[in-house]
Amino acid sequence: MKKVAEKSACRHLVLKLHQRGMLHDIVIKHDIINKHDIINNTESAGAHDRELLNDEAEAKMDIYDYCARFDAVPTVNVRETRRPGTRKGLFEVTVGFLQQNILATARASELKNAEIVASVEFKRQAEEFHSKQGGSTIIVKDISSINSRNARKFFEFFKMFEKQARYDVVLKQTSGRKGSGGSYRAQMVLDENPLGEPVEFVGKKYAETAAYLTGAIGLKQMRPELFPKFIEALRVGNGELLKPLVPSWISIDRDCISTMTDTLHAVKRIGMPRSRDEEDRMEEEQERNSWRSGPRRALDPAFVGVKSKRLLESYEEYLNDPKLETLRRKREELPMNQYRAKVLDIVNSNAVSIIVGATGSGKTSKF
Numbered sequence: 001m002k003k004v005a006e007k008s009a010c011r012h013l014v015l016k017l018h019q020r021g022m023l024h025d026i027v028i029k030h031d032i033i034n035k036h037d038i039i040n041n042t043e044s045a046g047a048h049d050r051e052l053l054n055d056e057a058e059a060k061m062d063i064y065d066y067c068a069r070f071d072a073v074p075t076v077n078v079r080e081t082r083r084p085g086t087r088k089g090l091f092e093v094t095v096g097f098l099q100q101n102i103l104a105t106a107r108a109s110e111l112k113n114a115e116i117v118a119s120v121e122f123k124r125q126a127e128e129f130h131s132k133q134g135g136s137t138i139i140v141k142d143i144s145s146i147n148s149r150n151a152r153k154f155f156e157f158f159k160m161f162e163k164q165a166r167y168d169v170v171l172k173q174t175s176g177r178k179g180s181g182g183s184y185r186a187q188m189v190l191d192e193n194p195l196g197e198p199v200e201f202v203g204k205k206y207a208e209t210a211a212y213l214t215g216a217i218g219l220k221q222m223r224p225e226l227f228p229k230f231i232e233a234l235r236v237g238n239g240e241l242l243k244p245l246v247p248s249w250i251s252i253d254r255d256c257i258s259t260m261t262d263t264l265h266a267v268k269r270i271g272m273p274r275s276r277d278e279e280d281r282m283e284e285e286q287e288r289n290s291w292r293s294g295p296r297r298a299l300d301p302a303f304v305g306v307k308s309k310r311l312l313e314s315y316e317e318y319l320n321d322p323k324l325e326t327l328r329r330k331r332e333e334l335p336m337n338q339y340r341a342k343v344l345d346i347v348n349s350n351a352v353s354i355i356v357g358a359t360g361s362g363k364t365s366k367f
Contacts (some may be wrong), residue, residue: 043090046117047108059119060095060201061148064210066126067097069145071221073197073214074122078111093118100129111175111183112202144231148209151216153241157230158219160244166191169211171204184208188215195219261285266352334362 046052060076067074075096082089093114096103102125106117146154155167167190176182184207187198196218201207220227233241265282318324331337336357347353357363 043108044106044114044117046120047106047113052120053113053116056116056120058206059123060115061206061210063095063097063119063122064199064213065147066123068147068213068217070099071146071217072097072099073199073217076115076200078114078200081107090114095119095122097122097126100126102126102129115202146213146216146220146227148213150234151209151212153234154216154219154227154230155212156241156243157233158223158226161226167195167215169208169215171207171211173204174200186211188212188218190215190219195222263352263354270351331362334360336362 063074075094075098077094077096079092079094080089081092088109090107090109091111091114092105092107093111094103094105095115095118102122104118104121104125106114106121108114108117159165159167167188170187170189172185174183174185183200183202184204185198185200186207188195188211196211196214196216199207199210199214201210236242261282319328336343343353343355355363
């Protein structure tokens with residue numbers, strides 16, 4: 001009897017609402033609320049498209065690179081919701097860039113998928129904005145601006161000027177099991193002070209890369225005079241940062257220095273003129289080395305003839321002496337012997353010749 005009375009009262013209430021014209025509005029509002037709940041608890045299109053998710057795995061990093069072209073960082077908000085009647089939740093990710101009125105939202109049961117789909121929608125809106133501005137193509141990574149590939153190098157370049165500076169990325173896992181995949185919050189720190197916007201990414205590697213990117217944007221704003229020099233350094237190094245050469249000190253004995261000095265003198269005599277300062281330095285060097293070589297003097301032509309004759313006689317004696325047969329055979333087996341004619345031709349054709357060969361190859365014995 002009680003249930004019958006309740007049903008009768010409900011019919012009476014519905015009839016009164018209908019007579020007063022209020023029932024229609026109540027039903028419409030109820031439908032709108034239901035639709036809103038369904039939309040908010042439904043995964044976005046593309047959340048299960050494996051091909052899209054694989055191809056756009058780095059879509060969120062692309063968004064950070066795109067905004068970095070404008071020395072800015074995108075806004076990223078994550079909200080976790082629950083589906084009515086189920087324990088399974090949804091992640092709602094919203095990515096925005098206020099400078100271009102871009103706001104993209106996506107939902108998925110996995111945070112990574114929600115980020116990818118929202119980032120893909122961000123790209124679509126960015127392309128639309130770019131097209132309205134008259135651009136034909138959209139550039140994600142601009143080599144003339146900070147991006148995820150050169151951000152770390154910018155800090156290395158900064159270190160060349162500020163040798164005492166210390167920088168690092170502070171990482172903290174915010175979800176997932178320790179040591180496994182999960183979300184990480186990262187912040188760049190320079191001399192123990194936060195630099196740039198903190199970021200949160202699925203994956204430790206992505207979080208660290210993004211932290212360097214936002215930190216580099218902050219460093220560029222802090223030291224704007226360094227950035228043009230940095231870009232020029234990358235251009236000179238063909239994309240790589242060439243570090244300054246560090247001097248290496250080696251010990252050279254006096255004999256080596258004297259040999260190099262003699263060679264330089266010979267080169268100067270061939271035709272390379274010396275300046276007055278060089279002449280003075282050479283004279284001083286000769287005086288310092290006089291203990292070794294003694295004063296130099298030109299040989300008398302008659303003396304040269306006599307010396308040559310004696311050398312020839314000694315050479316013929318060497319060739320004909322039976323006692324030196326073993327020595328002659330060993331000399332013939334030296335590696336330099338096969339180049340004898342070539343070396344003699346080079347020496348006879350040039351005022352200065354440098355013969356290079358391994359120790360024991362016969363450079364001295366053969367020539």
